[in-house]
Amino acid sequence: MYRFGLAGYPVAHSRSPEIFKAIFKISGTTGTYELFPIPEKEAFVEFVKNELQHLDGLNVTIPYKELAATLAEVKDSSVETSGAANLLFVKNNNIYGYNTDIYGFIKSLGGFRPATAAVIGTGGAARAVVVALDMLGTEKVYIHSRSPDKLEKFVQSLTPAVETLLINAFDLREEIDLVVNASPAGMHPNIDELPEGWELIKSLRRGGMAYDLIYNPARTKFLRAAEQLPIKTMNGLRMLVLQAAAAFEIVTGNRVDEQRLIQEIGAE
Ligand code: NAP
Numbered sequence: 001m002y003r004f005g006l007a008g009y010p011v012a013h014s015r016s017p018e019i020f021k022a023i024f025k026i027s028g029t030t031g032t033y034e035l036f037p038i039p040e041k042e043a044f045v046e047f048v049k050n051e052l053q054h055l056d057g058l059n060v061t062i063p064y065k066e067l068a069a070t071l072a073e074v075k076d077s078s079v080e081t082s083g084a085a086n087l088l089f090v091k092n093n094n095i096y097g098y099n100t101d102i103y104g105f106i107k108s109l110g111g112f113r114p115a116t117a118a119v120i121g122t123g124g125a126a127r128a129v130v131v132a133l134d135m136l137g138t139e140k141v142y143i144h145s146r147s148p149d150k151l152e153k154f155v156q157s158l159t160p161a162v163e164t165l166l167i168n169a170f171d172l173r174e175e176i177d178l179v180v181n182a183s184p185a186g187m188h189p190n191i192d193e194l195p196e197g198w199e200l201i202k203s204l205r206r207g208g209m210a211y212d213l214i215y216n217p218a219r220t221k222f223l224r225a226a227e228q229l230p231i232k233t234m235n236g237l238r239m240l241v242l243q244a245a246a247a248f249e250i251v252t253g254n255r256v257d258e259q260r261l262i263q264e265i266g267a268e
Pocket of ligand 1: 123
């Protein structure tokens with residue numbers, strides 16, 4: 001019987017319990033998945049110190065992925081390159097950290113390889129996305145941040161290979177292939193919000209893609225604006241499903257039929 005959980009704030013809207021229920025079923029295992037709403041940074045650190053050892057795996061979400069990376073004593077290369085961890089677990093008395101958002105994002109694109117992209121936000125999810133884009137061979141990634149200081153820190157904290165791809169979105173003067181909303185603007189219950197920088201979708205070439213990492217609601221205001229253009233749209237559900245399957249496999253060694261899982265959750 002496995003025990004998994006999700007720590008962050010807010011977490012009440014999460015579909016991860018439903019996804020893990022399906023993962024346990026499909027993999028022929030049993031387990032529980034608990035939500036741990038933790039509003040304070042200090043409380044998250046305490047939680048990792050005292051409770052992580054009692055779980056098989058802990059998913060970490062907004063706003064603690066960067067903090068989780070610093071708490072990991074053994075960092076997978078996905079955490080080394082991104083500076084963000086969305087999976088923590090204890091093995092041999094050490095805290096291990098992984099970033100399965102990178103895998104989830106790449107796989108969710110289904111073979112789409114954007115040459116140019118823009119990303120809104122400089123948080124934990126944006127870190128995973130820019131590392132994923134680097135792995136996909138994207139040549140330029142325009143970053144939109146609400147704060148010049150945060151943008152500079154974000155760029156400097158990434159590995160030199162990733163850093164050289166990044167350009168301030170203010171300097172965007174060309175058509176691009178992909179725009180990713182990696183901010184929580186528009187997420188339930190703030191469904192009437194558009195992220196600052198949403199207008200970047202107007203630079204998408206015909207057939208390009210607007211991707212919102214948010215999955216609740218399924219069609220955010222950002223995606224509804226994008227639907228007016230001759231482009232593709234995608235929400236964050238498929239990525240969520242794929243990163244969860246990867247996390248389960250890393251922790252338990254059990255493989256999950258991803259296609260069956262995607263169908264079960266309705267993330268086609
Ligand atoms: P985070 O670490 O808190 O970072 C959020 C980023 O968004 C920050 O850079 C923040 O900028 C920016 N931001 C906040 N409000 C904004 C607005 N109104 N306009 C423009 N930028 C804004 O959060 P995160 O962990 O990266 O998560 C971001 C989103 O991605 C969440 O909705 C999360 O649920 C989603 N996500 C989905 C998946 C999936 O599998 N589908 C995986 C990871 C994350 P400031 O620093 O200026 O506040």
